[in-house]
Amino acid sequence: MASGGRKAGGVSPDPEDLDDLVVHMSGVGVRRGGNDLLAAVDWRVELDERWVILGGNGAGKTTLLRIAAAELHPTSGTVHLLGERIGRTNVFELRPRIGFSSAAVAGRVPGDEQVLDVVVSAGYAVVGRWREAYDQLDTGRARELLTMLGVGHLAERTFGTLSEGERKRTLIARALMTDPEVLLLDEPAAGLDLGGREDLVATLSELAADPDAPATVLVTHHVEEIPPGFTHLMLLRDGGVVAQGLLEDVLTSENLTEAFGQDLVLERSADRYFARRKG
Numbered sequence: 001m002a003s004g005g006r007k008a009g010g011v012s013p014d015p016e017d018l019d020d021l022v023v024h025m026s027g028v029g030v031r032r033g034g035n036d037l038l039a040a041v042d043w044r045v046e047l048d049e050r051w052v053i054l055g056g057n058g059a060g061k062t063t064l065l066r067i068a069a070a071e072l073h074p075t076s077g078t079v080h081l082l083g084e085r086i087g088r089t090n091v092f093e094l095r096p097r098i099g100f101s102s103a104a105v106a107g108r109v110p111g112d113e114q115v116l117d118v119v120v121s122a123g124y125a126v127v128g129r130w131r132e133a134y135d136q137l138d139t140g141r142a143r144e145l146l147t148m149l150g151v152g153h154l155a156e157r158t159f160g161t162l163s164e165g166e167r168k169r170t171l172i173a174r175a176l177m178t179d180p181e182v183l184l185l186d187e188p189a190a191g192l193d194l195g196g197r198e199d200l201v202a203t204l205s206e207l208a209a210d211p212d213a214p215a216t217v218l219v220t221h222h223v224e225e226i227p228p229g230f231t232h233l234m235l236l237r238d239g240g241v242v243a244q245g246l247l248e249d250v251l252t253s254e255n256l257t258e259a260f261g262q263d264l265v266l267e268r269s270a271d272r273y274f275a276r277r278k279g
């Protein structure tokens with residue numbers, strides 16, 4: 001397979017390197033029912049990087065993100081997250097250091113849960129408000145995050161009454177609540193209308209530009225959803241890495257064509273990207 005930009009590691013990281021690496025995967029594979037969902041993936045994410053994972057349906061994006069979220073153990077290879085070796089560390093201690101937003105997380109939130117509580121309860125790595133005594137500090141931070149994501153006015157509503165876009169924003173606020181060292185967003189723009197997508201892209205772009213924001217990984221199907229300021233790209237197809245490295249090196253018509261299996265032309269307008277079929 002072609003590769004673009006930086007070469008992936010393929011070996012155990014130098015222990016000193018681990019301080020700057022939020023994700024290190026070496027030779028990672030996931031096998032289910034005789035199929036490789038992921039195969040031989042090498043990947044390094046540093047503290048100040050903002051990654052996009054792009055690929056078609058079934059390419060393995062969610063599987064990769066779930067490994068990075070310490071939700072899934074690979075069948076083969078080694079994974080270090082935030083300097084800890086998966087398999088030799090307590091994932092329950094690790095997970096609060098990782099912000100993760102996905103459709104599966106959304107599906108676990110009860111519809112009658114108050115929006116503020118959806119965010120606050122992330123501090124306890126639980127879904128559902130089962131602790132009564134939340135710190136005022138936590139509540140204040142949750143309100144701040146909801147406001148930052150443009151849904152502060154919805155704090156007293158129940159999650160079930162929110163629109164798709166409002167839910168996505170609430171879940172990103174929730175993912176940021178623990179002040180994570182890495183933020184993983186699985187298709188945050190899925191199901192949003194054009195205005196909602198553009199609002200979200202702008203918010204993620206602001207987050208990308210914030211030097212205090214955590215390392216971020218965004219999974220998407222569409223180059224249109226790449227927020228300006230994101231720095232790196234991995235293209236996946238059939239569980240394998242087509243190319244990875246600096247976004248400006250890797251995001252090409254040729255690599256997109258290989259990743260999606262059809263002749264695609266990439267266009268750029270200012271700091272946004274568009275893709276269409278050739279001809």
Ligand SMILES: Nc1ncnc2c1ncn2[C@@H]1O[C@H](COP(=O)(O)OP(=O)(O)OP(=O)(O)O)[C@@H](O)[C@H]1O
Nearest residue numbers: 032033035037055056057058059060061062063064
């Ligand atoms: N438990 C399982 N057993 C067998 N196959 C599985 C299992 N879980 C996932 N798969 C398959 O693995 C492949 C990769 O799934 P994954 O959800 O990672 O892809 P994706 O790139 O996120 O796809 P999408 O864009 O459609 O969400 C898919 O073909 C899926 O059907």
